[in-house]
Every structure is written in structure tokens, then in C-alpha cells.
Amino acid sequence: MKVSMSVNGKQVSGEAEPRTLLVEFLRYELGLTGTHVGCDTSQCGACVVHVNGSSVKSCTMLAVQAEGAQVTTIEGMAQGDELHPLQAAFREHHGLQCGFCTPGMIMSAADLLKTNPSPSEHEVREWLEGNICRCTGYHNIVKAILAAADTMRGAARAAE
Template identity: 85%
Template structure:
């Protein structure tokens, strides 16, 4: 067993894991953060996307020991102060949710995209989401939600200036 320590959603956590334990398993089973889904275990679907040190990562292909010392944000940590993140709000308002299984990964990927590219085109959003699969074929409303979040975040940034 190996002890891993990291900051998850702003809280310092640690736990003992086998060296082969995936980050997604540590989050779900050691920490009880079940919003990060396991869909394929092969890095194909994107349901397990989290942010590690600010970048989106498929947590089913990263070992927990690789995240030792890192800052991890899961879907549960995206909302702040009891208020949904603009991407979460946009998914709700624009019907970006269907069955909801892919939603955490889509939202985490989208939040990373908008951090890196605050004003993406529809084509750029679709390209960014290539590693995330929606089994309900809800891509139209997912893309619409991300573009709406981008507009909201741009408006908030302008208002703050």
C-alpha cells in the first residue's frame, strides 16, 4: 500500500491505496465523490474527466499515485459558494442534460475549454469534446450549453472590468 495526499475540491485529503489504484477509483471509493463516473475504463468515453492542476484529465487512465501532491477538482467541487458554475447552469438552462451519465465529464471538459479559450466557435467546442461520448446523442444541446456558458462568462468578465 502507498499513501497518497492531494487537495481535492479545496480540501487536503490522503489515503492508502494499492499502487495500481486509478484516480477515479480513489475519488469514488476512498473519498465518496461519485459524481465522477466510470463509463469505459479505456479512456474512450470521457465520463471520468476531472481537473488535475487545472487541466482536464481522464481519471480512469491516471493512477492515484500520479496525482499525489496535486490539486484535483471534481464535478462536486466546480460549484462555489452554493452557486452553480456557469457551465453547470448553462447545461441546466439549455437542456444539455439527458440521461446525465456523460454530464459530469462533459461539464468538466467544457470548463477546461472555456478556461483556455473563453470564446470558442461551435467547431472548436465540437473538436474539444471529441473525447467525450454522449450515448443519448444530445450533442446539439451540449454544444449549445457550452456556447451559452461562454457568452455568460464573457459578459461577467466585461462587467467586472
């Protein structure tokens, strides 16, 4: 089947069998390998992307279900050469170790900060329950998300 969608702001299309998962379409048809396949059972969150503005585990969604949708992957978070504040905070606060879970963590955190720009540590930890870090780097991940929230709130105030 032909599948068309907007990915990271660009209109794309490709061929996919009806059973092709969105994560497979992104990685193998479009070459966007930042979205990771961790478990294939929606347990780990490594495959989180945004579909029409909401975080989705792309291993639980068929590519054909994203027909006409707006999809954002980790590759679409940076603007040109400037990292998204979450990406910069993960780097600055050592919110990654092996990096495998990082794209999913960042995409989940971006959805959280969109709906709750001032989360508490508890709220961040609760939101990330569906994302697993096998290196147990949760403390620095949470620290990075809270730092990014501060940066993003400051940028929003400066823009006003």
C-alpha cells in the same frame, strides 16, 4: 500506499494500492461519485477531472500519480449554493438527458473555456471528441457550452 492531494480545495489523504486509478480513489476512497466510470478504457470521457488545472481522464491516471496535485471534480465546480455557469447552462439549455456523461462534458468544457473563452461551435465540437454522449444530446450540449461562454465573458467584463 498513502496518497495526499488537494481535492476541490481541501487537503485529503487516503490509502491506495499502487494500481488504484484516480477515478477509483475519488469515488471509493473519498466518496466523490460525480466522477463516473464509463468505459475503463479512456474512450468515453465520463471520468474527466482537472489535475493541476488541466482536464485529465481519471481512468488513465493512477492515484499515486496525483500525489501532491490539485484535483477538481464536478463536485468542486459550484461555489456554495451557486452553480458554475456551465452547470447552470446545461440545466437551462437541456444539455443533459440521462446525465451520465454530464460531469465529464462539463469538466472538459471548463478546460476549453479557460483556454478559449470564445470558442466557435466547431471548436466546441472538436474539443469534445473525447467525450461520448450515449443519448446523442450533442446539439444541446454544444448550445449549453456556448451559452456558458457568453455568460462567463459577461461576468469577466463586469468584474473589470
